[in-house]
Amino acid sequence: MVFFLPKVDNCTSFVDFCSLSINLCLENLNMKLHLLDRASAKHSSFTVSMNQSPYFLKVWHHHPELELVVIRKSTGTRFIGDSIEKFEEGEVVLIGRNLPHMWLNDECYFEKNSTLVAEAVVIYFSENFLGDGFLRAPEMRSIANLFERARRGIKFIGLPPKLIDDLENLNGLHGFDKTMGFVNVLNKLSKHSRYRFLSSAGFVDSFKEAENENLDRIYAYIFKNFNTPIRSRDVADVANMNASAFSRFFKRIHQKTFTRYLNEIRIGYACKLLMENKNTVTSVCFESGFNNISNFNRQFKSIVGMSPSDYIKLYA
Incomplete structure (x- = not known):
């Protein structure tokens, strides 16, 4: 996966992804990609539903249908292609055909006595x-x-409240009115100039290639061992490749070196x-897999854009 995020969101997004990878076994969360059936019923050319449950589906999945989502209630982490970001109430996202995605609610939604509700119009x-x-x-x-742009996933910014109301109200319309209402919504979304791509173009172009078992093994090994002393040649062995071939392969897929990734x-x-405020910078350095504080500080500033101490002041 390539992290294709704005600078400001990098840490928040990396946090959730790394935290998720560590807790996969604890939560029995299956990150194997699933093909889900989202086909419309025979009597309708598209499906509008109000999804309301204690939490959203915890499955990394894709489907040939496009998906337009309005988050009405709930917070968590949104996985779309190689984009990993926090999501919150009020956001509107369009996901292109066969683009892998998952909406993972915050941990509080899975607590035994939680009364929280995850609600979205989809x-x-x-x-x-x-x-x-x-x-x-x-x-x-x-x-x-718009549909072509949606191949990378789109998050709309600053949509007029009236447009969001029109989108949500489609659930109460029928027949011709529902179809024309939806076309009107799509037309307005297509002309809305404020939006942000979510997944990188490189991920979309390499998705078919990334479905093979070889890359699945690579990702599983990295996320299991990232905070231990692993080397490029260790991962190359997992991929059954020699070190130089693996380096070329990895950089071609991710547009960055394995070390940077x-x-x-x-x-x-x-x-x-650091956000949990339970550890010193030095202990965080070694717990994250770095073997000296100077390299940790240098890499932190390169990736986040500030020092660990400045990050604590800003986010903790």
Whole structure:
């Protein structure tokens, strides 16, 4: 995975990902990619539903349908492609076809006596939900462009409250009114200029390649051992490759060296420890997998944009 995030969000996102990887066995959370059936019913060209439950589905999955989501209630970590960020109430996200994703609620949602509720309006639809020629019509060019951009996942910023209301109200419409209402929502979203891509272009382009068991073994090994003294050649052995071939392969897939990738994972875990305010900077350095404080400080500043002590003042 390549972390494709704004500088400000890097630590928060690394924190949740590293924390998740460590707790996988404890929570029995399956990070194997699943293909889910999100096809619309025969009597409808798309599906609008109000999902309400104690927490969202804890499954890393994909499906050929696009997914438009409005988070009404709940907080947690959003995994879309190689983007890992916090999510909160009010956000609107469009996920392209077959882009892997998961919404993982905060730990408080899984506590035994929790009364918290995770609530979202979700729309599943295929690109050609109104027919094969739908997107070829000149009037639909901006919507076709929206669907293309959605391949990387889109988070919309500063949507007008009226547009969000229109989106949520689709659940109460039927037939022609529901279809026209949805097309109108898509048209407005396609022309909204404030948005941010979530997953990197490199991840989308390499996703099919990344489905093979070889990379699954690589990721599993890294996330299990990132805070121990692992080397590139150790991971190369797991991948059944020689060291130089593995380095070339890894850099081509992730657009960064294995060392940089490993340091990002370690610094993310360090952020988690610092935010918990339970450890000194020195102990965090060694617990995160670094073997000396000067290298830890240097890597932390390179990845986060500030020193560990400044980070504590800002976020802790």
